[in-house]
Amino acid sequence: MMSGNPTALSKAQLRVMIKDKLRQTTAEDRSRWSEEIVKRLMEDKAWAARGGIVALFGGIKTEPNVLPLLPWLMARGVRVAFFAIQGDDLVPYLVRDERDFISGAMGVIEPKADPLLEVKREDLSAVLVSGLAFGRQDGSRLGRGKGYYDRVLGHPDYCGVSIGISFALQQLPTVPRELHDVCVSHLVSENEWLKQA
Numbered sequence: 684m685m686s687g688n689p690t691a692l693s694k695a696q697l698r699v700m701i702k703d704k705l706r707q708t709t710a711e712d713r714s715r716w717s718e719e720i721v722k723r724l725m726e727d728k729a730w731a732a733r734g735g736i737v738a739l740f741g742g743i744k745t746e747p748n749v750l751p752l753l754p755w756l757m758a759r760g761v762r763v764a765f766f767a768i769q770g771d772d773l774v775p776y777l778v779r780d781e782r783d784f785i786s787g788a789m790g791v792i793e794p795k796a797d798p799l800l801e802v803k804r805e806d807l808s809a810v811l812v813s814g815l816a817f818g819r820q821d822g823s824r825l826g827r828g829k830g831y832y833d834r835v836l837g838h839p840d841y842c843g844v845s846i847g848i849s850f851a852l853q854q855l856p857t858v859p860r861e862l863h864d865v866c867v868s869h870l871v872s873e874n875e876w877l878k879q880a
Contacts, residue, residue, distance in 0.1 A: 694859050697825055701815045704852050705745040716850050717748040719873035725755060727876060730844050730869070733760040735808030738775050740765070740848075742792035746813050747848050750792075753780070764802050765794040766835070773831045775802040805840040812836070812867050817847045818857035819877060822866035825858040836865040844868055 692700065724730070731737055741750045756763050757779070766773035768788055776794035778784065783800075787793030794800070812832050816825040824847055826832055836845050847867035851874045860866075870877040 692859075694825060694828070697858060698815055698828070701825070701853055702745075705850075708745070708850070708852070710744070713745065713850070714748070716873035718751075720747050720848060720871055721749060721751050723871055723873075723876055724749070724752060724846075728759070730809045730846060731756055731759060731761050732808060736762045736764055736775075736777070736802055736806055738764045738766060738807055738810040740791070740811060740813045742786070742790050743813070744790075747850060749811055749848060752811075753778070764807065765792060766831075767793045767796050768831065769796070771829075771831075771834070773835050775804070775807060776800045777802060803840070804835065804838050805842065807841060807843045809844040809846060810835065810841075812845055812847050814847055814849060814853070816853050816855055816858045817849050817867065817870050819854050819870065820857050822847065822868060822870060823858045823860050823864065824867055830863065833863055833865045836867070837863070846871055848872075 737756055739749055739752060741748065753763050762777055764775040764777050766775055776796060777800040778794050783795055784792045785795055812824065814824045814826050817823065835841060845867040846869040848871055851872040854870065854872060
């Protein structure tokens, strides 16, 4: 494992370091931390306003499990979308339950790409964003290197809330950024909810 100051590492080095940290966690710890994250999200309901559409993620075992939010959101009158990878873009589709999912690339959960259930970016009220690392000071995000979420959050049509979801061990003071990298407006871990200025 790499040592030294994490903020001085390149994106590639930081990805290796965080993936190594996540591999050292147990399924029990990740499950417990995920429950705390979900609980924290359920306590602050402002991000999940009735009539809105919230995009979730899931499927990678080392990421927080936010799937328990699906029935909770729907019971509140919030529609739920998941992203399908189509070429270089993430395209949101509405889902109702697990029957609307397929297994996508890298084990991620994707929605069935039904054109009748496709959602426009501008109709998303909030996006829960996964990532390998997040910067506590500025909401900077280190993804897996394909720029999918940057293209969603940085699109001129998107004006919703962006909530970075991670375990506390994935948070650093800041992470390396390039001009195309988009910061999130909120960070949620098992320990706290940080709102960026």
